[in-house]
Amino acid sequence: MLAxxxxxxxxxxxxxxxxxxxxxVISSEMGIGDAAYGNINAAFQITYTAGFLMMGKFIxxxxxxxxxAVSVAWWSLAAxxxxxxxxxAQLGLWRGMLxxxxxxxxxxxxxxxxxxxxxxDRAFATGIFNAGSNVASMVGPPVFAWMTLALGWRxxxxxxxxxxxxxxxxxxxxxxxxxxxxxxxxxxxEYIYGDGEAEAQExxxxxxxxxxxxxxxxxALAKFFTDPVWWFYLYWLPRYLFNERxxxxxxxxxxxxxxxxxxxxxxxxxxWISGYLIRRGMPNGRARKIxxxxxxxxxxxxxxxxxxxxxAVAIALVCFATMGHQGWSANLYTTTSDIFPRQxxxxxxxxxxxxxxxxxxxxxxxVPGYIVSHFGYTPMFLIMGTFHLIAFAVVHLMLRDxxxxxxxx
Numbered sequence: 001m002l003a004x005x006x007x008x009x010x011x012x013x014x015x016x017x018x019x020x021x022x023x024x025v026i027s028s029e030m031g032i033g034d035a036a037y038g039n040i041n042a043a044f045q046i047t048y049t050a051g052f053l054m055m056g057k058f059i060x061x062x063x064x065x066x067x068x069a070v071s072v073a074w075w076s077l078a079a080x081x082x083x084x085x086x087x088x089a090q091l092g093l094w095r096g097m098l099x100x101x102x103x104x105x106x107x108x109x110x111x112x113x114x115x116x117x118x119x120x121d122r123a124f125a126t127g128i129f130n131a132g133s134n135v136a137s138m139v140g141p142p143v144f145a146w147m148t149l150a151l152g153w154r155x156x157x158x159x160x161x162x163x164x165x166x167x168x169x170x171x172x173x174x175x176x177x178x179x180x181x182x183x184x185x186x187x188x189x190e191y192i193y194g195d196g197e198a199e200a201q202e203x204x205x206x207x208x209x210x211x212x213x214x215x216x217x218x219x220a221l222a223k224f225f226t227d228p229v230w231w232f233y234l235y236w237l238p239r240y241l242f243n244e245r246x247x248x249x250x251x252x253x254x255x256x257x258x259x260x261x262x263x264x265x266x267x268x269x270x271x272w273i274s275g276y277l278i279r280r281g282m283p284n285g286r287a288r289k290i291x292x293x294x295x296x297x298x299x300x301x302x303x304x305x306x307x308x309x310x311x312a313v314a315i316a317l318v319c320f321a322t323m324g325h326q327g328w329s330a331n332l333y334t335t336t337s338d339i340f341p342r343q344x345x346x347x348x349x350x351x352x353x354x355x356x357x358x359x360x361x362x363x364x365x366x367v368p369g370y371i372v373s374h375f376g377y378t379p380m381f382l383i384m385g386t387f388h389l390i391a392f393a394v395v396h397l398m399l400r401d402x403x404x405x406x407x408x409x
Contacts, residue, residue: 001116002125004175005109007167008072009132012105014140014160015079015098016044019091020235021141021256022153024242024249029153030088034239038369041235043092044099045365049357051103056350059104060343064112065175067346069168071104076164083154106333106353107346114337114345115177118194120278122337123288127271127330134267134326137234137260145253210348213405215339218398219348220355222332225391227356229299229384230325231364233259237318240377245311255315263322270295270327271334284338285402288331292395295331296388298324303385306378321384328388332395338402363387 019026023037032040059067078097085091109129117125144156178184178192210216241247241255270291277287302321308314336348368380 001112001175002129004167004171005112005129006132008068008171009105009109009129010136011072011160011164011167012075012102013133013136015075015157015164016102017137017140017234018079018082018144018153018156018160019095020238021144021252022148022156023239025148025153026091030091032088034373035369036088037239038365040088040092040095041231042361042365042369044095045231045357045361046099047096048099048103049354049361051100052107052350052353052357054350055104056107056347056353059107059111059346059350064108064115064177064346065171067104068108068112068175069172071101071108072164072168072171073101074104075101076161076168077101079157079164080161082157103350103353103357107349110333110336110349111342111346113334114342116192118192119284119338120275123271123291123331123334124268124275125271126333127268127327130271130326130330130333131264131267134260134263134322137263138257141238141256142253145249148249210340210344210351215335215399215402215405216348216351218394219332219335219352221394221398222391223352223356224359225387225394226325226328226332226359227353228359228363229321229387230329231360232368232380232384233318233321233325235364236368236372236377236380244377245314247311258315259318259322262319263326266295266298266323267326267330269323271330273327274331274334283401285400288335288338288402289392289396291331292328293392295324295327296392299388300385303381306381324388328391335395335399335402339399339405341404341406 019040023032026032027037055067055071058070075098078094078101081097082091082094085094110126113122113125113129144153147156147159176182178189237259238252238256241252242249247255273294274287274291277290278284282290298320302317302319302324305314305317305321308317333349336352337345340348363383371379
């Protein structure tokens with residue numbers, strides 16, 4: 001089951017990063033400047049943001065199997081349609097469709113982890129499937145560069161879209177809840193539900209119910225401040241390396257895999273740290289916070305990349321950003337299943353994703369499009385270095401000890 005979440009996340013990010021990796025080629029063909037590039041990314045972010053609320057509620061209502069299937073089918077179709085774009089406006093349209101479909105990935109995957117893993121294993125499991133985003137960012141650039149040089153950039157969108165439909169067929173055939181899965185025995189069920197969570201005893205709740213709780217707002221605000229940092233590096237790093245560091249497409253093809261390979265270590269390692277501390281007897285909330293502050297501390301160091309004279313040193317510092325964020329993300333996502341019942345996890349994750357998307361529109365699309373055009377990249381890198389520390393203060397004040405709550409529908 002974890003392999004399903006991992007490969008869906010990998011495909012999700014492959015579809016997502018094609019445009020940013022190949023932006024130099026696509027921008028040259030279509031005449032896309034910095035401001036237009038920011039607007040096209042904003043089209044994705046706006047629909048991605050709105051989609052989180054809808055998809056989170058949809059997944060909690062119809063279940064992980066149906067919700068994930070609808071999400072993957074939608075975003076795979078949208079990804080394939082990118083190959084038909086002839087103008088920046090058309091490209092923005094398909095990016096918007098892609099964002100709407102891709103918003104279902106994390107609510108469905110986080111809910112799936114809550115359905116299949118006890119609390120002590122969830123951050124580690126989340127770190128593993130979330131590493132799919134880094135694998136995509138690591139494997140994608142050199143593969144896309146090669147395919148573009150050999151077959152053209154449109155072919156890349158068709159390939160990534162087709163992998164989503166292959167995943168969809170396998171998902172519909174093999175995914176079931178633990179209690180209904182033919183391969184799960186009694187001992188495995190006791191392991192999954194041995195933390196005292198009783199799925200059938202909790203009422204059905206949605207995002208309107210979840211908004212009544214302080215913890216929901218704390219999770220959402222933490223996403224608001226930290227999601228834009230990841231989006232900024234995902235969208236703008238290839239463009240920064242091309243325009244400011246004067247990397248060729250082939251050089252970007254090797255630099256990005258290094259950055260996102262290190263992000264894999266952060267994703268898995270961040271989840272492992274909190275899980276290790278919990279197994280040693282530390283309360284969930286304290287263990288999550290220790291892991292999160294360690295990850296947040298990497299971000300100001302990473303921001304110094306923009307000031308480094310050596311390209312190699314700059315890449316090394318950016319690695320701190322991707323490691324720190326992914327370790328942070330593995331733990332932050334897991335707080336929803338620490339605090340909320342399984343039936344509300346997708347809705348709460350969707351609310352947080354919506355806030356993260358709003359932050360993404362502001363700080364990784366619109367604001368960078370203006371600041372980079374007028375003041376360069378230095379202010380944006382330095383701003384991004386502060387956001388995780390702000391978010392940690394929010395988590396500490398609003399999520400407190402992260403004890404489970406019983407929700408009323």
